[in-house]
Amino acid sequence: MSETMKAAIFVEPGRMAVEEVPKARLEADTDAVVRMVRTCVCGSDLWYFRGLSPHERHAQIGHEGIGVVEEVGSAVTSVKPGDFVILPFPYSCGVCPVCKAGFESSCPHGGYFGSNQAEYVRVPQTDGTIVKIPGKPEDYDDATLASLLTISDVMSTGYHAAASAEVKPGDTAVVMGDGAVGLCGVLSAKMRGATQIIAMSRHEDRAAVAREFGATDIVAERDQAAIDKVLAMTDGYGADAVLECVGSKQSFDTAMGLVRAGGVIGRVGLPHYAEISAEGTFGRNIGVKGGPAPVRHYDLHAGLLDAVLNHEINPGRVFTGEYDLDHIQEAYEDMDARKVIKSLIRF
Amino acid sequence: MSETMKAAIFVEPGRMAVEEVPKARLEADTDAVVRMVRTCVCGSDLWYFRGLSPHERHAQIGHEGIGVVEEVGSAVTSVKPGDFVILPFPYSCGVCPVCKAGFESSCPHGGYFGSNQAEYVRVPQTDGTIVKIPGKPEDYDDATLASLLTISDVMSTGYHAAASAEVKPGDTAVVMGDGAVGLCGVLSAKMRGATQIIAMSRHEDRAAVAREFGATDIVAERDQAAIDKVLAMTDGYGADAVLECVGSKQSFDTAMGLVRAGGVIGRVGLPHYAEISAEGTFGRNIGVKGGPAPVRHYDLHAGLLDAVLNHEINPGRVFTGEYDLDHIQEAYEDMDARKVIKSLIRF
Numbered sequence: 134m135s136e137t138m139k140a141a142i143f144v145e146p147g148r149m150a151v152e153e154v155p156k157a158r159l160e161a162d163t164d165a166v167v168r169m170v171r172t173c174v175c176g177s178d179l180w181y182f183r184g185l186s187p188h189e190r191h192a193q194i195g196h197e198g199i200g201v202v203e204e205v206g207s208a209v210t211s212v213k214p215g216d217f218v219i220l221p222f223p224y225s226c227g228v229c230p231v232c233k234a235g236f237e238s239s240c241p242h243g244g245y246f247g248s249n250q251a252e253y254v255r256v257p258q259t260d261g262t263i264v265k266i267p268g269k270p271e272d273y274d275d276a277t278l279a280s281l282l283t284i285s286d287v288m289s290t291g292y293h294a295a296a297s298a299e300v301k302p303g304d305t306a307v308v309m310g311d312g313a314v315g316l317c318g319v320l321s322a323k324m325r326g327a328t329q330i331i332a333m334s335r336h337e338d339r340a341a342v343a344r345e346f347g348a349t350d351i352v353a354e355r356d357q358a359a360i361d362k363v364l365a366m367t368d369g370y371g372a373d374a375v376l377e378c379v380g381s382k383q384s385f386d387t388a389m390g391l392v393r394a395g396g397v398i399g400r401v402g403l404p405h406y407a408e409i410s411a412e413g414t415f416g417r418n419i420g421v422k423g424g425p426a427p428v429r430h431y432d433l434h435a436g437l438l439d440a441v442l443n444h445e446i447n448p449g450r451v452f453t454g455e456y457d458l459d460h461i462q463e464a465y466e467d468m469d470a471r472k473v474i475k476s477l478i479r480f
Numbered sequence: 481m482s483e484t485m486k487a488a489i490f491v492e493p494g495r496m497a498v499e500e501v502p503k504a505r506l507e508a509d510t511d512a513v514v515r516m517v518r519t520c521v522c523g524s525d526l527w528y529f530r531g532l533s534p535h536e537r538h539a540q541i542g543h544e545g546i547g548v549v550e551e552v553g554s555a556v557t558s559v560k561p562g563d564f565v566i567l568p569f570p571y572s573c574g575v576c577p578v579c580k581a582g583f584e585s586s587c588p589h590g591g592y593f594g595s596n597q598a599e600y601v602r603v604p605q606t607d608g609t610i611v612k613i614p615g616k617p618e619d620y621d622d623a624t625l626a627s628l629l630t631i632s633d634v635m636s637t638g639y640h641a642a643a644s645a646e647v648k649p650g651d652t653a654v655v656m657g658d659g660a661v662g663l664c665g666v667l668s669a670k671m672r673g674a675t676q677i678i679a680m681s682r683h684e685d686r687a688a689v690a691r692e693f694g695a696t697d698i699v700a701e702r703d704q705a706a707i708d709k710v711l712a713m714t715d716g717y718g719a720d721a722v723l724e725c726v727g728s729k730q731s732f733d734t735a736m737g738l739v740r741a742g743g744v745i746g747r748v749g750l751p752h753y754a755e756i757s758a759e760g761t762f763g764r765n766i767g768v769k770g771g772p773a774p775v776r777h778y779d780l781h782a783g784l785l786d787a788v789l790n791h792e793i794n795p796g797r798v799f800t801g802e803y804d805l806d807h808i809q810e811a812y813e814d815m816d817a818r819k820v821i822k823s824l825i826r827f
Contacts, residue, residue, distance in 0.1 A: 229717065230714075230715070230717045230720075230740060231717060231740060231741045231742055234720065234740070234742045234743075235742065236741055236742030236765050238765065239741035239742055239763065239764045239765045240741070241716075241717070241741065297767070367577075368577070369588075370576065370577045370578060370588070373577075373581065385758075393577060393578060393581070394578045394583055394586035394587070394588065395578055395581045395582065395583030395586055395774075396581075397769070400762070403762065404758040404759055404762050406758050407755075407757070407758055407759070408754075408755035408756065408757060408758050409755065409756040409757075409758050409761070409768070410754070410755060410756075411732075411751040411753050411754055411755050411756050412751055412754070414756070414768070414771070415747070415750065415751050415770070415771045415772075416586065416771060416772065417586045417771065418583050418585065418586045418769075418770065418771035418772065418774075419771070420644070420767065420768065420769035420770075421756070421761070421767065421768050421769075422744070422765075422767035422768075422769070423762070423765065423767075424761070424762045424763060424764065424765035424766070425762075425763065425765065427742075427765075
C-alpha cells in the first residue's frame with residue numbers, strides 16, 4: 134500500500150475537509166518533494182470558498198508555502214534533501230526568455246501550484262522554481278518563519294503591485310485593498326521609497342498594520358468619495374502610482390479616477406472585470422501593468438529574501454490567525470469573516 | 481483693419497483650402513506669436529481628411545512646426561523675438577506635477593495646437609511649452625530643418641512609443657505601422673539600444689527608410705500571419721517590446737499576439753478601438769502604456785534635440801514630399817494616397 138499524507142480538501146464552496154491522500158512523490162527527474170513547514174490561505178482561495186470562482190470539487194488546494202526538501206529527482210542540482218526552501222506559487226523553467234526577463238510567473242513552460250495545503254508537495258521544475266533559505270527551520274523564530282512564508286506569494290505579490298506601478302523615491306502611492314496583499318503593497322511602496330502612502334481601508338485591524346508598514350494616510354471612503362479625497366490630498370492631480378490589489382471592477386474604476394496623468398496602475402488582483410478602457414487610459418497617458426507575481430525574481434533579485442532575513446521588513450505581521458491543518462475549515466471561515474487578516478497553517 | 485495671414489483651412493473631408501484669416505496675435509501675457517518656418521501634415525490630420533474622425537468644418541488645422549518668435553507677452557521669460565523654436569504639438573504649463581513627471585502632453589492646464597498650418601501661430605503658456613533651438617533658421621540646411629520639425633511631433637511620438645514600450649539595450653522590438661511615426665519608432669528603438677528591430681511594412685519606400693533607421697527585419701504579413709512570423713523569429717516567445725503606432729483594433733490585436741509574456745505594448749496611435757482585455761493582459765503580465773507624446777520632455781530630457789543638432793539621427797528623412805502652403809490640398813492628397821510618406825510645408 135502506498136504511503137499517505139494529510140491534505141486539505143476543497144469539498145464545495147463553504148466546506149473544507151482534511152483527508153488522507155496518496156503522499157506527494159517524484160514524477161519527473163526535475164521534481165522535488167518538500168515536507169511543508171508552513172502554508173496559508175490566500176485571498177484567491179476565498180474566491181473559491183465563497184463560490185465566486187469555479188474550483189474542482191473534492192480536490193486539493195493551496196499554493197503558498199515553505200518547507201524542507203525531502204527528496205529530489207536525479208536532474209535536480211540546486212537543492213538537496215534537508216534544504217530549507219520557499220515554494221513560489223508559480224513554477225517555472227527558469228531559463229527561457231520570459232524567466233530571464235524576470236517574469237517566471239508567466240513562463241510558458243510553467244504553471245501554478247495547487248495542492249500546497251498538505252503535508253507534502255511535489256515541486257515541478259525544481260531548479261527553475263525553488264528559492265533556498267539558509268539554515269534550517271529550527272534556526273528561525275515564528276515571526277521570521279511567517280515572514281519567509283509571505284515571500285512565497287503575498288509579499289511578493291504586493292511587491293509586484295508596487296514594481297508594476299513603478300513606485301519610485303518621493304512618490305505618492307495609493308494602495309487599493311487592505312487584504313494581506315494590499316498591506317504588503319504598502320510595505321513594498323515604502324521599500325521603494327514612496328513618501329506618501331495612502332492605504333484604502335475601512336477595518337481598524339488592517340489600518341493598524343498598514344500604518345505599521347508605512348502608510349501615511351488611511352482613506353475609508355469608496356468610489357467617487359475615495360477619488361475626491363485622494364485628489365484633495367494631491368492638489369487635484371492624483372497619485373503617482375496606484376497599487377490595485379483587489380481585482381474588482383469597482384476597485385479598478387476607482388484606481389483610474391485617482392491616478393495622476395502619466396501614472397501607472399500596478400494590478401495584481403485577478404481581474405473580475407472584462408476590459409480596460411482604451412481611450413480612458415490614452416489621453417491621460419495612464420499605464421496599466423501587472424499580473425501574477427514573479428515571486429522568485431523578487432525574492433532573489435529585488436532583495437525580499439535578504440530583507441526578511443535581515444529583519445528589515447516583517448511582512449509576516451499579516452498573519453493574525455494560526456491553525457493546524459486539522460482546523461482548515463476554521464482557517465478559511467475566520468479569514469472569510471474578516472476575523473483574521475490572513476490564516477497561517479502550521480505543521 | 482486688422483492684419484491677416486495665409487492659413488490652411490479644413491473645408492470638409494477630402495477638401496482643403498488656403499484663405500486669408502486674421503493674423504495670430506497675443507491674447508494673454510504668457511502667449512507668444514511665432515512666424516512659421518516649417519509645418520507639415522500629420523497622420524492624424526488624415527483621419528479628418530478621410531472623414532474617419534470628426535473635425536470642425538471650415539476651420540484651421542495643423543499642430544506641428546518650427547518657427548521664429550515674432551512677439552511675446554509681458555510674462556514670457558524663456559524666449560524673445562527672433563529666437564528660433566520648436567512648437568511641441570501639446571502646450572503645457574510646465575510646472576505642475578504632471579509636467580514635472582515628464583508628461584506635458586497630459587498637463588491638465590494644457591491642450592493641443594490646432595492651427596499650425598498657417599503663417600503665424602499663437603503659442604499659449606509659452607514658458608511651459610516652447611523649446612528653443614540655438615541660432616537662426618538660416619544656420620541650418622534643409623535636412624536639419626526637416627529633422628528639427630520632426631521633434632515637434634512625429635519623432636517625439638515615435639520615441640514615446642519606444643519609451644512606453646520600455647525598449648532597453650539588447651531587446652527585440654517590433655514596430656507596428658510604417659507611417660512616419662512608426663519609422664521614427666524604429667529610429668527610437670535603435671537609439672534605446674534594441675538589437676533586433678522588426679518593422680511591419682508592406683511598402684518598399686517605407687521599408688527602405690525603416691532599414692536606414694535601424695530595422696533588422698521587415699515583416700509584410702498582417703494579423704495571424706504576422707504573429708506567426710514574429711513568433712518564429714523569436715523562438716516562439718514573442719518580442720520584448722511592441723511599438724503600436726497605428727491605433728486600429730487590428731493593429732492592437734496583433735500587438736497582443738506577438739508581445740512576449742512580461743513585455744510592454746507602447747501605444748501612440750489614437751485608439752480607434754474601445755477596450756483592452758483585462759484578462760488577456762493579466763496572465764501574461766502584458767503592460768500597456770502610452771498616449772500623446774510629451775514632446776518637450778523628450779526633446780530636452782531624452783536628448784532628441786541634441787541628437788538632431790549633432791546629426792546623430794536624421795528623422796527628417798520621413799518627409800518625402802515638400803509643398804508650399806498654397807499646395808496644401810496636394811500635400812494632403814499625396815500623403816493620403818501614400819505617394820509620399822509625410823508632407824512638409826515650407827514658408
